[in-house]
Amino acid sequence: MRPRTLLIFLGIVSIALYGAMWYLSYQFNWGEGYRDRPILVYLAIYFSLFVCYAGAVWVIWKRTEDDHRLLWTLIVLGLLFRATLLPAQQIQEDDVYRYLWDGKVFAHNVNPYKFAPEEVNRFKELLIQDREEFEQTYDLQSAAELSLLYDLKWESPESLVYQERINHPEVATIYPPLAQMMFRLAHQIKPDSIITLRLLFLVFDGVALMFIVLTLHALGMNRLWAMVYFWCPLVIKETFNSTHLDIIGIAMLCGVLFCVVQRRFFSAYAFLAFSVVGKLYPAILLPLILKQQWRADDSKVINQWLRCGLGVLLFGGLVAFFYMPFLEIGSQNFSGLKAFATRWQQNDSIFALLVGFFGLFVESSGPVPFSYDLPSLLAKITVALILGAVMLYLLFWRKEPENPEPKAALEPLFIIMAMVFLLSPVQNPWYLSWIVPFLCIFPWRSGILLTGLVGLYYLDFYFDYQDINQYAPWIPWFEYIPFYLFLGWEIWKSMRFPKPSE
Numbered sequence: 370m371r372p373r374t375l376l377i378f379l380g381i382v383s384i385a386l387y388g389a390m391w392y393l394s395y396q397f398n399w400g401e402g403y404r405d406r407p408i409l410v411y412l413a414i415y416f417s418l419f420v421c422y423a424g425a426v427w428v429i430w431k432r433t434e435d436d437h438r439l440l441w442t443l444i445v446l447g448l449l450f451r452a453t454l455l456p457a458q459q460i461q462e463d464d465v466y467r468y469l470w471d472g473k474v475f476a477h478n479v480n481p482y483k484f485a486p487e488e489v490n491r492f493k494e495l496l497i498q499d500r501e502e503f504e505q506t507y508d509l510q511s512a513a514e515l516s517l518l519y520d521l522k523w524e525s526p527e528s529l530v531y532q533e534r535i536n537h538p539e540v541a542t543i544y545p546p547l548a549q550m551m552f553r554l555a556h557q558i559k560p561d562s563i564i565t566l567r568l569l570f571l572v573f574d575g576v577a578l579m580f581i582v583l584t585l586h587a588l589g590m591n592r593l594w595a596m597v598y599f600w601c602p603l604v605i606k607e608t609f610n611s612t613h614l615d616i617i618g619i620a621m622l623c624g625v626l627f628c629v630v631q632r633r634f635f636s637a638y639a640f641l642a643f644s645v646v647g648k649l650y651p652a653i654l655l656p657l658i659l660k661q662q663w664r665a666d667d668s669k670v671i672n673q674w675l676r677c678g679l680g681v682l683l684f685g686g687l688v689a690f691f692y693m694p695f696l697e698i699g700s701q702n703f704s705g706l707k708a709f710a711t712r713w714q715q716n717d718s719i720f721a722l723l724v725g726f727f728g729l730f731v732e733s734s735g736p737v738p739f740s741y742d743l744p745s746l747l748a749k750i751t752v753a754l755i756l757g758a759v760m761l762y763l764l765f766w767r768k769e770p771e772n773p774e775p776k777a778a779l780e781p782l783f784i785i786m787a788m789v790f791l792l793s794p795v796q797n798p799w800y801l802s803w804i805v806p807f808l809c810i811f812p813w814r815s816g817i818l819l820t821g822l823v824g825l826y827y828l829d830f831y832f833d834y835q836d837i838n839q840y841a842p843w844i845p846w847f848e849y850i851p852f853y854l855f856l857g858w859e860i861w862k863s864m865r866f867p868k869p870s871e
Contacts, residue, residue: 372428373439379421379428380446383600386418387453394457394610399534408831411460412824418602419821425600429593430812440592444578447599451574454609455567461830462611466534469561471542472552473521473528479514480695481549482702486538492519527561541705546691547646548614567609573620574608580623581809587630588776588810597809603820607799615799618647623806625654626782630775634662638680642687649706650789651803653756655684657781660764712741714794716826718849723748745794752792759788776810783807787816796845798823815856822848 393414396407459465471481492515495503507515522532544552551569559565581595598604608616624640637658644651659677695702714720727744740746763781787804790796801823808816825848832841 372432373436376425376428376439376443377446379425380443380449380600383418383421384446384449384453386414386421387450387605390414390418390460390606390610391453391457394460397458397460399459399463403834406461406830406834408461408827408834412827415602415606415824415827416821419824422600422602423817423821426597426817429591429596432591432593435591436593440582440595443593443596444599447578447596447605450600450605451571451609454605455564455571457610459563459612460606460610461827462607462613463534463536464614465563465566465612466531467536467542468544468548468552468566468612468614469531469556469563470535471544471549472554472556473560474518475549475553476556477517477521479518480698480702481542481552482695482705483511483541483698484515484518485541485705486532486535489515489518489522489532490538492516525561531561540708541701543705543709544614545646545649546695547643548617548648550691551614551617563612567612570608570612570614570616573616574604577616577620577623577806580620580627581806584623584627584630585809587627588774590776590810594809594812597812597817598805601802601805601820603798603823604802604805607802611799613799613802615648615802618644618651619803619806621647622651622803625651625658626779626806626810629658629661629778629782632661632665634658634665634676634680635683638684639687642684642691645688646691651786653760653785653789654782655681656760656764657785660781661778664769709795711736711739714741714745716796716798716823716829716845716848717794718796718845718853719792720748720752720794720796721845723751727751749794752794755792756785756788760785779807779810783811796823798826813856813859815852815859818855819848819852822852 390411393407393411396402396405467486470486474481474484495506496512503512521528523529542549552566555562555566555569558569578595578599581598582592585592585594604616607613621640621644625637625644628634628637628640638655641651641654641658659680662677662680663673692702714724724744727747731743731747733742733744735742737743737746740749763784767781769777783804786807790800790804793800801820804816805820825844828844829841832838832844
């Protein structure tokens, strides 16, 4: 079968599989039938999609010529994948309900970081049963805002149902300002509409694809490799079914990559700021972009200190500008983020091993500052030290070729973003989506494999619903051991048989 025909065939099969996922999604009804949910069938569909995707990636990586018509054919197929999932129900995910609530709160000029949803739920109860405590807790403005939010909760059946579905309602929102603005825009277009959010995310998805294609073209690489991102089942499922917001920051990160390749560093700082206010952790890339700008000799600003200082001011100024509408409550803006960073640990690999290691030497004696117990705190310190050491290596000790190819400027960004994911105490599948754009440029097959393996994360729900939790701790081993073995082999192979410079 000719490569073009094979790619189209794989695309058509994928559309059928996404259609099966859409049909299956209506058996995932929130709050009911947990034991009967067809999670194993969903996993069979997901891994079948991954096989089609891996086959398509293999075909694309074998092609050397840039085929404009085929690129547009594959983009249309990728859009059909997304269109098939747009009307589907969420499969095992409920973060979207907080997005809708945050948008409703912000659209009514209440700071979405100010109140946890549980405070709204308890408003009337506390006001009636313990008015003295209520008045000690809330000033007049806060009381008026809570009253407004309580009424908004009851304004429609959808609003009531969706607000009651918010997970961890005792925690205030953690999502940064650009995300809040998108939630507000979705509410203003159509309140309590999941499809509206998905359509907004589709715009960012298109922006991400555009920048990936432009970056590949600027690097002289085959633009068909953009399909590593655009056909990725992980990205499609987590964005257009689970409706996770990461695509906002990912799109802006893709803009960073293009601007770094083009040596438009002030634009890169702007896109990095947009990515950070979409989701915070890309901020770790700032020192690496500063290094690239420091080494550049084609800037209009000749003084290195001045141009880097201006870059930091631009980045910091834009982040501050986005946070400005929320500053009246000060550090309370980050109360939800603090709770997340302190308490959450899920689907982790290296971090779990570190916690287990430190648990051999120190007792788990309850909460400590910045963590839920002492072994986890020591693991977080270790992770921070590892990231810091790698960052210092990339900044100061890594040998740089005299005339590096433009792609080399992106490699340190890829390394750090990959390590942030792999060392994190929370390795939710949608967090891995941040790495996928880099895989269009750096074809690490172990990374492609991991986008499939992380689908096993959903097996944890199946074991929980069937009351066979003894198997759940083994799931990350099956996710990550094949990946780490394959990654080790790829690193060994690259060191032993380095590719000649292009």
